[in-house]
Amino acid sequence: MTATGHRAKTSSQLGADVGLDDDQLRAMYRMVALARAIDERMWVLNRAGRIPFVISGQGHEGAQVGVTWALRKGHDWIAPYYRSIAMCMTFGMNARDIMLAQYARASDPSSGGRQMPGHYGDRRHNLLSVSSPVATQILHAVGIALAAKIRHTDQVALAAMGEGSSNQGDVHEALNFAAIHRLPFVFLVENNGYAISVPAAMEISVPDVAQRAAGYGIPGVVVDGSDVLACYRAALTAVERARAGEGPTLIEAKVTRLTGHSSDDQQTKYRTEEDLAAGKRSDALPHFRDQLRAAGVLTAEVEAALTDEISALVTDATDFAEAEPDPLPSSAMRWVYAEDWPSETPPPWGFGEPGHDAGPGGT
Amino acid sequence: MPTRTFIEAIRATLADEMRRDESIIVLGEDVGKKGGVFLATDGLWAEFGDDRVIDTPLTESMIVGASIGAAVNGLRPVAEIQFADFIHPAFNQIVSEAARMRYRSNNAVGLPMTIRAPYGGGVHGALYHSQSVEAFFCHVPGLKIVIPSTPYDARGLLRSSIRDDDPVLFFEHKKMYRSVRGEVPDTDYVVPLGRAAITRPGSQVTAIAYGLMAHYALEAADRVAEEGISVEVVDLRTLRPLDKETVLGSVRKTGKCLVVYEDNRFGGYGAEVAATVAEEAFDYLDGPVTRIAGPDIPGVPYNHVLEDWFMVDPAKIAAAIRKLAAY
Ligand SMILES: Cc1ncc(C[n+]2csc(CCOP(=O)(O)OP(=O)(O)O)c2C)c(N)n1
Numbered sequence A: 001m002t003a004t005g006h007r008a009k010t011s012s013q014l015g016a017d018v019g020l021d022d023d024q025l026r027a028m029y030r031m032v033a034l035a036r037a038i039d040e041r042m043w044v045l046n047r048a049g050r051i052p053f054v055i056s057g058q059g060h061e062g063a064q065v066g067v068t069w070a071l072r073k074g075h076d077w078i079a080p081y082y083r084s085i086a087m088c089m090t091f092g093m094n095a096r097d098i099m100l101a102q103y104a105r106a107s108d109p110s111s112g113g114r115q116m117p118g119h120y121g122d123r124r125h126n127l128l129s130v131s132s133p134v135a136t137q138i139l140h141a142v143g144i145a146l147a148a149k150i151r152h153t154d155q156v157a158l159a160a161m162g163e164g165s166s167n168q169g170d171v172h173e174a175l176n177f178a179a180i181h182r183l184p185f186v187f188l189v190e191n192n193g194y195a196i197s198v199p200a201a202m203e204i205s206v207p208d209v210a211q212r213a214a215g216y217g218i219p220g221v222v223v224d225g226s227d228v229l230a231c232y233r234a235a236l237t238a239v240e241r242a243r244a245g246e247g248p249t250l251i252e253a254k255v256t257r258l259t260g261h262s263s264d265d266q267q268t269k270y271r272t273e274e275d276l277a278a279g280k281r282s283d284a285l286p287h288f289r290d291q292l293r294a295a296g297v298l299t300a301e302v303e304a305a306l307t308d309e310i311s312a313l314v315t316d317a318t319d320f321a322e323a324e325p326d327p328l329p330s331s332a333m334r335w336v337y338a339e340d341w342p343s344e345t346p347p348p349w350g351f352g353e354p355g356h357d358a359g360p361g362g363t
Numbered sequence B: 001m002p003t004r005t006f007i008e009a010i011r012a013t014l015a016d017e018m019r020r021d022e023s024i025i026v027l028g029e030d031v032g033k034k035g036g037v038f039l040a041t042d043g044l045w046a047e048f049g050d051d052r053v054i055d056t057p058l059t060e061s062m063i064v065g066a067s068i069g070a071a072v073n074g075l076r077p078v079a080e081i082q083f084a085d086f087i088h089p090a091f092n093q094i095v096s097e098a099a100r101m102r103y104r105s106n107n108a109v110g111l112p113m114t115i116r117a118p119y120g121g122g123v124h125g126a127l128y129h130s131q132s133v134e135a136f137f138c139h140v141p142g143l144k145i146v147i148p149s150t151p152y153d154a155r156g157l158l159r160s161s162i163r164d165d166d167p168v169l170f171f172e173h174k175k176m177y178r179s180v181r182g183e184v185p186d187t188d189y190v191v192p193l194g195r196a197a198i199t200r201p202g203s204q205v206t207a208i209a210y211g212l213m214a215h216y217a218l219e220a221a222d223r224v225a226e227e228g229i230s231v232e233v234v235d236l237r238t239l240r241p242l243d244k245e246t247v248l249g250s251v252r253k254t255g256k257c258l259v260v261y262e263d264n265r266f267g268g269y270g271a272e273v274a275a276t277v278a279e280e281a282f283d284y285l286d287g288p289v290t291r292i293a294g295p296d297i298p299g300v301p302y303n304h305v306l307e308d309w310f311m312v313d314p315a316k317i318a319a320a321i322r323k324l325a326a327y
C-alpha cells in the first residue's frame, strides 16, 4: 500500500516525505472515518437491543490505519485483536463483513456466527482469526513470520494487542524467538492506558512498553497514536527493516479508549471526568481531519461526499446483516475437524430441523 | 522384514517424511545437533539443516504457538515437547488455539501440525518425568490424540499424523523407546487415525488399553489363558476420535470389559471409554465395566518400591481380569 504514483499538480506536501499523495491521504482518512461510523452504529444497535455485545475500536483507528497502511495487502499477514476493526478494514474487510460479525450471521466471514463480535478474521485477506485469551496471537504471527523466512516469501507478519495484554508470558516468548531469528515481524501495542479498569501504572513496571524491546535487542518505538502519519512512518521503518531481514520491531502507539471496555462496562466508575476529557482530546479522527483540512487535502466538497458515502455504506451494511439468516443448528458440529467422525456424535436432542434426525436417544 | 526399536521407527519416519515433503519442519528443545534428549530426531539436523530442524529456546508455549503460525503460512510443523510433563506451559496454545482454529474460523484455517511428546512412567522419572497427560487433551474437541504401542504402528500413525490437516498430539511411551522392537516395513504404508486394533482375539473378557498398557494387557492375557480365561485385547492406538465400533463390537461379543490405563484413575481417559461401553453396550454386559488404572496421587514417586507400587503391570491387570471373568 505504499505510494505507487503522485498527482504532482494537485498534491499537497503533507505525505510527501513518506511517499503518500493526497488521494492516499484521503483514502486513509476515509478508512478512519468509516471504521468510526460503523463502530458508532454498533453501539446504537446494541442500545436498541438488536445486537447483544459490542467491543469497540474507537480511539484506536488512527494508529491502526496508519500502521496497516505500511503493510502489503493480500501478501503480508496480520494477527489482530478485538479492537482491530480499522485494521481489518484497511486490510480488506468491508462494512458488511464487520456488521455480519456483530449480528453473528451464517455468512459472517470471520466465524460464521460462532464467535463473539470483535473476533474478526478473514482468510481471504490474510487476517488470522481472533480468539479471546489475550496475547496468544503474537506467537501465531511469529510463526507466520518464521514460515515466511523459511519459505522466502518476502512476507511480514504483524500482531496487535493492548498494553495490558502485552504483560502475558507469550509476549516474552514470542519477542525472544523473533529476535533470535531476526524474523520479519512487527509487534504493535495499542496503549490506551487501561486494561478494562486497571490503569497502566498498575499493569506495567516501566512508563513505556517499548522500553522492554531493549531486553530483546530490538528497536522499541513510541508513537503518538493520534498522529496517523507518524504511525505510518514508524510502521514503514519497521516493515522495511523486517523485509530486509533485520528482524522485529516493537511499536507502541499511545491511543485513547473513547468507550467503555465493552458494552458490559461502565467506565465512569473508574475514570475521572478529566481523564475522559483528555482522552477525547487525543482522538486521531479530528486531528487527522484538521491536518488534512489545513493542507487543503480535505475540502468541504470532499468531506460532504465522504460523509454521504460512509453513511450509505453503514446503512447498507446494517440492513444487509439484519436480513441475513442465522446459522442452522445442524451446522454447529461441522468443522471440528476437516472431516466428520462418526464417533463425534450429536447430542440426543438432535437439531430440530426438518431433514435432520435426532441423534441417538433423541426425541 | 527389518526389525526396529520403537524410537528407530519414529526417527526413520520423521526423516522419510521430511524427504518426501519440504514443508515439514521439526522444532523443539535440543532437537538439532543433539538429536533430542531421547535421540528421536538424531541425524535430522545434519540432513535437513537449520531452517528445517530448529533448536528452540526453552519456551513450550512458543514451540506450539509458533507451530500454529507456521502451519497457517504453508508449513507442516512437527513440534517436540521434551517431556509430556512439560506440555502444560503450552496448554493454552493447544487447547484455546490449535484445537479451535478450524472451528472458530468456520473452516477457513486448518492447522496441519503434530506435537510429539514422550510420556509415561516406570523409568525412574518421578513426579515430573513420568506423567500421562492424555486425559487433559482427549477432553478437547478439535484435537486428535494418538498413542501407538508398536514400532509398526508408530511409523504408520506418525505418517498419518504428519499428513493430517488437523492438530495431532502424538504421545510416545518413553519406556518403550528402546525396550520394544518389532517388524517395520520400509514401505510407505500408513495406519489410519481413528482405528483401534484387536491385537489378540478372545471370547470371555475384553481388555482395552493403549501405549505401554497395550503390551501389559497382552502379557496379562497370556497369563490368564493358562487358567482357561480367554481375553480379547483392543489396542486403541487413536484415543480421539475413538474407534467406538471396534470397542463396542468386542464388548458385545465378550460381555465383559476391562479398561486399562496408566494415568490416575479418577477422571482418566479410560473413564470415558468405560462410560461409552456402559451406555452403548449395556444389554450385552455380564459384569461391571471395570477400570484398572494408576492410583490417585499427584505423580509417580521416585523410590523404586513406590514406583513399582504405582505402576499398573501385567500381574495387576491379570488380577482384575480374573475378578471380572468370575462374574
Ligand atoms: C488471558 C485472558 N485473561 C483475561 C481476559 C479478560 N480480558 C479481556 S480484555 C482485558 C483487558 C485487556 O486490556 P489491554 O490489553 O490493555 O487491551 P485494551 O482492551 O485496553 O485494548 C481483559 C482483562 C482475557 N480475554 N484473556
Ligand SMILES: [Mg+2]
Pocket: A162, A163, A164, A190, A191, A192, A193, A194, A195, A196
Ligand atoms: Mg489497554
